[in-house]
Structure formats: structure tokens, C-alpha cells
Amino acid sequence: MGLDVTVDGARPLAEALAALPEVSIVMVDGALVMPNTMAPARWSDVRVKTPAGTFALKRNGDAVSVVAFGNADAAARAMQEKLAAALRP
Numbered sequence: 001m002g003l004d005v006t007v008d009g010a011r012p013l014a015e016a017l018a019a020l021p022e023v024s025i026v027m028v029d030g031a032l033v034m035p036n037t038m039a040p041a042r043w044s045d046v047r048v049k050t051p052a053g054t055f056a057l058k059r060n061g062d063a064v065s066v067v068a069f070g071n072a073d074a075a076a077r078a079m080q081e082k083l084a085a086a087l088r089p
Contacts (some may be wrong), residue, residue: 002056002069002070003057003066003067003068003069003070003072003077003080003082004030004058004065004066004067004068005065005066005080005081006063006064006065006066007064007065007066007084007087007088008062008063008065009062009089010059010062010063010064010088010089011055011064011086011087011088011089012039012041012085013039013040013043013046013064013087014038014039014041016039016083016086017039017048018081019081020050020086020088022050022051022076023048023049023050023083024036024037024048024049025037025038025039025046025048025049026046026047026048026049026054027045027046027047028029028043028045028046028047029043029044029045029046029082033042033052039050043059044058044059045057045058045059046059048083050079050083051075051079052073052075052076052078052079053068053069053076053079055067055068055073055080055083057083057087066080066083066084066087067082
């Protein structure tokens with residue numbers, strides 16, 4: 001089970017990730033992607049790699065949930081909140 005933070009009316013993914021140079025996309029909709037891949041305009045499930053671990057970004061309409069593993073430590077929870085803050089309008 002994961003711990004999620006949901007952002008309603010989330011900003012476009014490319015815009016949000018531009019503010020977080022330490023974050024890179026590693027998977028889009030179940031397919032691995034090359035390093036330095038830009039955020040796609042259309043997506044439903046993106047995995048990102050951060051210094052605190054890997055997170056899932058799940059889109060549902062205009063809302064995006066930032067999901068961390070259930071055993072996330074304090075550093076992972078802080079990064080989860082940083083990702084959510086970048087997505088907030």
C-alpha cells in the first residue's frame with residue numbers, strides 16, 4: 001500500500017518538474033524511458049526518480065496523486081510533499 005497526496009487542478013507535469021531539477025522521469029504509462037526524457041502532455045501514470053526514492057504520479061482527470069511506498073521514511077515524505085507543492089496551481 002502507498003501513501004498518497006492528491007493535488008486537485010494540478011499544473012502541467014512539464015511545468016511542475018521544471019522547478020525540480022533533481023527529479024527525473026523513469027517510466028511513463030508502464031514503459032521505461034530514456035534519461036532526461038521530457039514530461040509528456042498526455043499520461044496517466046508516471047514514475048519519477050528523486051534523491052529520496054522513486055514515486056508514482058497518478059493522474060485522475062485534473063487531479064494528480066503523488067504516491068510513496070507505505071514504508072516511506074521522513075526524507076521520502078518530505079520529497080513527496082515537495083513534488084505535491086510543485087504540482088499545486
